[in-house]
Amino acid sequence: MATQLEFEKKPRLWLSIVDSLIMIKRSSTHIVRNTDQLLGTFFQPIMFLVLFAAVFGGAVALSLPPGVDYLEFLMAGIIIQTVAFGSTTTAIAITNDMQRGIVDRFRSLPMSNLAVLNGHVVSDVFRNAISTVVMILTGLLLGFRSSASFIDWLLIAGLLLLFTLAFSWLAAIVGVLAKSVEGVQWLTFVLIFPLTFASGAFVPAGSLVEWLRPFAENNPITHFVEAVRSLMVGTPMDEHGLMSVIWAVATLVIAMPIAAWLFKRKTSQ
Amino acid sequence: MPQSKFAIEAKNLRKSYGKHEVLRGISLKVERGTMLALLGPNGAGKTTTVRILSTLLGFDGGTVSVEGYDVKKQADEVRSVIGLTGQSAAVDEMLTGRENLVMMGRLYHLTAVSAKARAQELLEEFDLVEAANRPAKTYSGGMRRRLDLAVSLIATPPIIFLDEPTTGLDPRSRIAMWEIINKLKQDGATILLTTQYLEEADQLADKIIVIDGGKVIAEGTAKELKGKVGHDRLELTFGSAAAYKKAVDVLGKSVQETNKDDKSVTIILKDTNADVRKVLDILQKNKLRFDSMAVHKPTLDDVFLSITGKTKKGKN
Numbered sequence: 001m002a003t004q005l006e007f008e009k010k011p012r013l014w015l016s017i018v019d020s021l022i023m024i025k026r027s028s029t030h031i032v033r034n035t036d037q038l039l040g041t042f043f044q045p046i047m048f049l050v051l052f053a054a055v056f057g058g059a060v061a062l063s064l065p066p067g068v069d070y071l072e073f074l075m076a077g078i079i080i081q082t083v084a085f086g087s088t089t090t091a092i093a094i095t096n097d098m099q100r101g102i103v104d105r106f107r108s109l110p111m112s113n114l115a116v117l118n119g120h121v122v123s124d125v126f127r128n129a130i131s132t133v134v135m136i137l138t139g140l141l142l143g144f145r146s147s148a149s150f151i152d153w154l155l156i157a158g159l160l161l162l163f164t165l166a167f168s169w170l171a172a173i174v175g176v177l178a179k180s181v182e183g184v185q186w187l188t189f190v191l192i193f194p195l196t197f198a199s200g201a202f203v204p205a206g207s208l209v210e211w212l213r214p215f216a217e218n219n220p221i222t223h224f225v226e227a228v229r230s231l232m233v234g235t236p237m238d239e240h241g242l243m244s245v246i247w248a249v250a251t252l253v254i255a256m257p258i259a260a261w262l263f264k265r266k267t268s269q
Numbered sequence: 270m271p272q273s274k275f276a277i278e279a280k281n282l283r284k285s286y287g288k289h290e291v292l293r294g295i296s297l298k299v300e301r302g303t304m305l306a307l308l309g310p311n312g313a314g315k316t317t318t319v320r321i322l323s324t325l326l327g328f329d330g331g332t333v334s335v336e337g338y339d340v341k342k343q344a345d346e347v348r349s350v351i352g353l354t355g356q357s358a359a360v361d362e363m364l365t366g367r368e369n370l371v372m373m374g375r376l377y378h379l380t381a382v383s384a385k386a387r388a389q390e391l392l393e394e395f396d397l398v399e400a401a402n403r404p405a406k407t408y409s410g411g412m413r414r415r416l417d418l419a420v421s422l423i424a425t426p427p428i429i430f431l432d433e434p435t436t437g438l439d440p441r442s443r444i445a446m447w448e449i450i451n452k453l454k455q456d457g458a459t460i461l462l463t464t465q466y467l468e469e470a471d472q473l474a475d476k477i478i479v480i481d482g483g484k485v486i487a488e489g490t491a492k493e494l495k496g497k498v499g500h501d502r503l504e505l506t507f508g509s510a511a512a513y514k515k516a517v518d519v520l521g522k523s524v525q526e527t528n529k530d531d532k533s534v535t536i537i538l539k540d541t542n543a544d545v546r547k548v549l550d551i552l553q554k555n556k557l558r559f560d561s562m563a564v565h566k567p568t569l570d571d572v573f574l575s576i577t578g579k580t581k582k583g584k585n
Contacts, residue, residue, distance in 0.1 A: 005425060007378050007379055018375070026364065029363065029364060029368070030363045100359065101356070102359045104355055104359055105353070105360075106376070107324070108323050108324065108325060108352075109376045109377055110377060110378065111378075268327055
């Protein structure tokens, strides 16, 4: 062989971090090159924001806290909803990998197994960050004004990061288990649709039909929406911030090892 | 450090899925720097064996060592000395050929400089320079296989597993692949190849193991196996009934089969080169002209027919 090859001489932990960074780069490249999906990342949130504000704005206004207009109320809900639905993309990307020979290829390399999942989950954070920024800019154009300070924005970013990671790791489990991309779409739709709609995302949770109210008020989506909303437009925080963090951390603690374990099990059969 | 002269050693390998026994005690040894072909029909257990040897799959019984490392206990060590090319070309379709190579090189923990240099070298070697900066999804089947093989060679692993590297390729791409594989052997790699094609095993491998139903049913060099399997056959077809009749006469007892309707004769070739020449000499002396001539290699069907006394089921 002509080239003398040099191998990295770093501790194993360091190398497994490098593996994850390489896989994050891979998944991010996928996102950038998949133009259809990228268009969705830009336009779907704009469409949702404009439609919801225009369609429900008038009707919901009556049940809103005094002095809050619907666009201000809606912003946090739409952002959380978009992130929740966006996790489908993570699941699909993982299912795609599992269906093709490429997971075998990765597993035949002396790399960290978890890096494949890490790559998809973390690149999802980037995609969600783009969506969120697009939505906030669109909101500003439509007349949305926030009372948040710089610190509040940092907290919002932190909460959204936690939320994205938690949902993406749940999506990773779905992605590993699903037998087809259609299966993923179906499953995430059935799970995420009720979760986002039976919450305080689009209307105050207290205005829902009575039997749904206990669910909506304890729905993790409601906690996240209310926490972000409070930081954005100054609605009461109550217990929502704390509950959000608890939910996110608990989900991560449970979902990450399960996803990793399932991934290992499914790929070694 | 390698202790034994065998780079790959598997003893009494067993694997079941529920009640279904896929491998029923497969043993094989591959000497360092040689190529072993695992020959068998679909479902014989070829891919399962390769997946076990390359750490992808657990197993229920037996032992496997690769370069002296135990595949169960030292999977990472094994992975750093092997390259695997599977049946479905396992490249990232959204990435370019070059990006695929560099990424996999980095995952083998090559330095960035080394990965890039080696990627360029492989692109040149595998005739992929022009396509280097195009996404792999735009590649033809043959290009994709070449890229897939190149990817598995990025860290120049001393041991290479090729799982049906030419299945589904057109004849030209297949021959190009054979050339590449032969070159790998010349460069000193230890190679384990699986194939359904006797001809492929014959062309490439030093030793062949025939498996069926999860068991080794024959092993030896191509020559040894062919002795068991049967010889090449020469089929001659004539233009007229008269010529056909005369040919049957002059060729005498070397004719094994005759077909009056097709006006064709079949001759068993003990030594393909010499015997064909002899037959042609006889025809020329008698001023006989044939319409068409074909040499048929023993097929996998023949292997199974002669070794197991049954034909293989799924014919390809």
